[in-house]
Amino acid sequence: xxxxxxxxxxxxxxxxxxxxxxxxxxxxxxxxxxxxxxxxxxxxxxxxxxxxxxxxxxxxxxxxxxxxxxxxxxxxxxxxxxxxxxxxxxxxxxxxxxxxxxxxxxxxxxxxxxxxxxxxxxxxxxxxxxxxxxxxxxxxxxxxxxxxxxxxxxxxxxxxxxxxxxxxxxxxxxxxxxxxxxxxxxxxxxxxxxxxxxxxxxxxxxxxxxxxxxxxxxxxxxxxxxxxxxxxxxxxxxxxxxxxxxxxxxxxxxxxxxxxxxxxxxxxxxxxxxxxxxxxxxxxxxxxxxxxxxxxxxxxxxxxxxxxxxxxxxxxxxxxxxxxxxxxxxxxxxxxxxxxxxxxxxxxxxxxxxxxxxxxxxxxxxxxxxxxxxxxxxxxxxxxxxxxxxxxxxxxxxxxxxxxxxxxxxxxxxxxxxxxxxxxxxxxxxxxxxxxxxxxxxxxxxxxxxxxxxxxx
Amino acid sequence: xxxxxxxxxxxxxxxxxxxxxxxxxxxxxxxxxxxxxxxxxxxxxxxxxxxxxxxxxxxxxxxxxxxxxxxxxxxxxxxxxxxxxxxxxxxxxxxxxxxxxxxxxxxxxxxxxxxxxxxxxxxxxxxxxxxxxxxxxxxxxxxxxxxxx
Numbered sequence: 352x353x354x355x356x357x358x359x360x361x362x363x364x365x366x367x368x369x370x371x372x373x374x375x376x377x378x379x380x381x382x383x384x385x386x387x388x389x390x391x392x393x394x395x396x397x398x399x400x401x402x403x404x405x406x407x408x409x410x411x412x413x414x415x416x417x418x419x420x421x422x423x424x425x426x427x428x429x430x431x432x433x434x435x436x437x438x439x440x441x442x443x444x445x446x447x448x449x450x451x452x453x454x455x456x457x458x459x460x461x462x463x464x465x466x467x468x469x470x471x472x473x474x475x476x477x478x479x480x481x482x483x484x485x486x487x488x489x490x491x492x493x494x495x496x497x498x499x500x501x502x503x504x505x506x507x508x509x510x511x512x513x514x515x516x517x518x519x520x521x522x523x524x525x526x527x528x529x530x531x532x533x534x535x536x537x538x539x540x541x542x543x544x545x546x547x548x549x550x551x552x553x554x555x556x557x558x559x560x561x562x563x564x565x566x567x568x569x570x571x572x573x574x575x576x577x578x579x580x581x582x583x584x585x586x587x588x589x590x591x592x593x594x595x596x597x598x599x600x601x602x603x604x605x606x607x608x609x610x611x612x613x614x615x616x617x618x619x620x621x622x623x624x625x626x627x628x629x630x631x632x633x634x635x636x637x638x639x640x641x642x643x644x645x646x647x648x649x650x651x652x653x654x655x656x657x658x659x660x661x662x663x664x665x666x667x668x669x670x671x672x673x674x675x676x677x678x679x680x681x682x683x684x685x686x687x688x689x690x691x692x693x694x695x696x697x698x699x700x701x702x703x704x705x706x707x708x709x710x711x712x713x714x715x716x717x718x719x720x721x722x723x724x725x726x727x728x729x730x731x732x733x734x735x736x737x738x739x740x741x742x743x744x745x746x747x748x749x750x751x752x753x754x755x756x757x758x759x760x761x762x763x764x765x766x767x768x769x770x771x772x773x774x775x776x777x778x779x780x781x782x783x784x785x786x787x788x789x790x791x792x793x794x795x796x797x798x799x800x801x802x803x804x805x806x807x808x
Numbered sequence: 809x810x811x812x813x814x815x816x817x818x819x820x821x822x823x824x825x826x827x828x829x830x831x832x833x834x835x836x837x838x839x840x841x842x843x844x845x846x847x848x849x850x851x852x853x854x855x856x857x858x859x860x861x862x863x864x865x866x867x868x869x870x871x872x873x874x875x876x877x878x879x880x881x882x883x884x885x886x887x888x889x890x891x892x893x894x895x896x897x898x899x900x901x902x903x904x905x906x907x908x909x910x911x912x913x914x915x916x917x918x919x920x921x922x923x924x925x926x927x928x929x930x931x932x933x934x935x936x937x938x939x940x941x942x943x944x945x946x947x948x949x950x951x952x953x954x955x956x957x
Contacts (some may be wrong), residue, residue: 421950429854448886452825456825456828456829456832459832460831460832460835461836463832463836464835467835467837467839470839470845470847470849470854470855471846471851471853471856471861472839472847472856473839473847473850473853473856474852474853476853476892478852479852479853479864479895479896479899479900480896480899481895482904484895484896484898484899487899487902488898488899488902491902491903504908504911504916505898507891507912508898508917530902532852532853533849533851533853535852536852545859561821564826565821565824565825566824568824568825568828569827569828569831570887572827572832572835573827575831575835576835576838579839580834580837580838580855580856589849594865601810603943604835625944663844713830713834714830714831714834714835716831717827717831718831720827721813721823721827722826725823725824728816728819728820728823751851765933786824789820790820797896
């Protein structure tokens with residue numbers, strides 16, 4: 352029963368809070384499940400921002416405060432996104448669900464992932480070490496347990512990590528009156544499936560159903576398998592990939608010379624990524640860099656203005672978390688990790704060898720090679736469109752190596768433990784970037800018109 | 809030109825679907841790599857084969873023996889396991905107060921002040937418990953009679 356109440360709380364309340372997003376005119380061309388998924392993702396961010404803000408000013412998470420704050424957040428978010436372009440993009444209606452090989456594959460991936468996460472085959476130790484631990488204490492305290500986070504023998508809780516995931520779990524645990532640990536890993540599956548539904552719907556509107564099916568299925572299969580094999584069940588990798596994938600798929604499918612109707616959605620998703628994990632900030636910066644470079648290559652007007660609007664919500668989320676930490680005496684850097692810029696090249700060779708080995712297991716190799724070979728077959732025409740994804744993928748790999756250079760001793764254990772999870776957003780960006788690029792060149796003619804490109808026949 | 813485009817389209821689509829099939833097979837095969845799958849749902853780690861499931865089950869049983877607000881510490885034969893148990897215990901016994909016997913491999917004296925001692929893989933845990941000890945799956949919970957500091 353606790354698990355059911357928990358799921359109802361973490362799935363239901365965010366959808367209600369995200370309704371203004373789902374109802375926005377620019378999203379009406381997407382399928383109902385996709386809009387529901389977007390409402391859930393945006394609502395999760397709004398809910399955790401509300402709860403974090405209440406705690407930061409010393410207010411407990413009582414029903415009245417939460418209700419008042421949520422009503423205010425709903426009003427504010429509705430007003431903010433109504434100011435964005437209300438024009439509907441020209442695109443096709445979503446297709447009806449047909450029995451096909453794609454549907455069969457999607458069902459198998461969903462079933463396989465759910466089976467692995469429910470029966471404890473892929474649960475992350477970090478859930479029981481810090482993500483879920485913080486959530487259990489926050490739920491009991493009905494707010495951030497700042498005293499716990501300041502304890503010298505609680506640095507393993509990584510008090511500086513962004514708060515979205517523990518606060519989100521705490522919300523569910525507070526409503527359910529205890530932490531249903533067995534249920535939490537399944538939320539990783541929910542995040543991945545929600546992302547896949549959004550990716551399919553956005554791609555379908557832009558590239559056509561067949562391209563959307565194949566790109567979505569490969570993305571869903573590879574990322575689900577990576578999450579299972581790297582034991583990511585119940586940790587913050589699920590929501591991180593959800594937010595980053597939404598932002599990327601929206602940016603990647605923007606028309607070359609038309610209006611950018613969905614930029615606001617990408618901006619909200621980047622804020623979600625920044626508020627979920629420290630790596631989310633790195634990935635968000637890389638996505639923005641890739642987008643700026645692509646827009647410059649395309650000679651699009653208003654790059655600076657569009658970039659500022661893309662970055663603003665993420666920057667606001669980052670600033671909020673910095674202010675909360677300063678005000679409540681939580682360290683800005685991770686007390687467990689080494690000091691920033693104190694780097695050593697002693698183990699560089701080992702580091703590169705181990706990272707390369709971890710990039711080549713079957714499913715990871717599929718994630719890198721299939722999109723790469725496709726683009727090689729298609730030719731260079733597609734490359735500018737892929738830039739936000741490619742820059743993000745390479746940037747995350749470079750960042751990973753830079754991060755490991757900070758390890759004073761032998762980094763082997765840390766690399767083996769963290770690298771398979773660090774590269775999940777990179778592989779996701781790579782598949783989406785090159786997938787959209789490849790299919791925008793070889794895809795259906797009407798999709799190319801939607802993407803603002805010349806049809807090559 | 810049209811024929812070339814269709815050929816490229818077919819090759820690329822075949823490649824992507826091949827990738828999908830390979831990934832789906834891995835998704836189903838990987839969790840079964842150790843053979844039998846435990847469907848009992850006793851812990852979130854039942855089929856990870858990481859040792860966490862045993863630690864989890866021990867702590868969730870121990871939690872029934874530590875009253876709310878009491879201090880406790882965890883002990884294990886291995887320092888890494890002791891750290892793992894301590895980190896888990898903070899979440900599994902959120903209403904009690906954890907005091908580490910060691911932290912990241914370094915001994916601390918704080919554990920000596922704890923009212924309850926949760927001993928994982930304690931020698932003799934399968935034998936008859938002492939008067940103030942309770943034998944549980946995977947170890948023993950001992951209540952110290954000394955007053956709280």
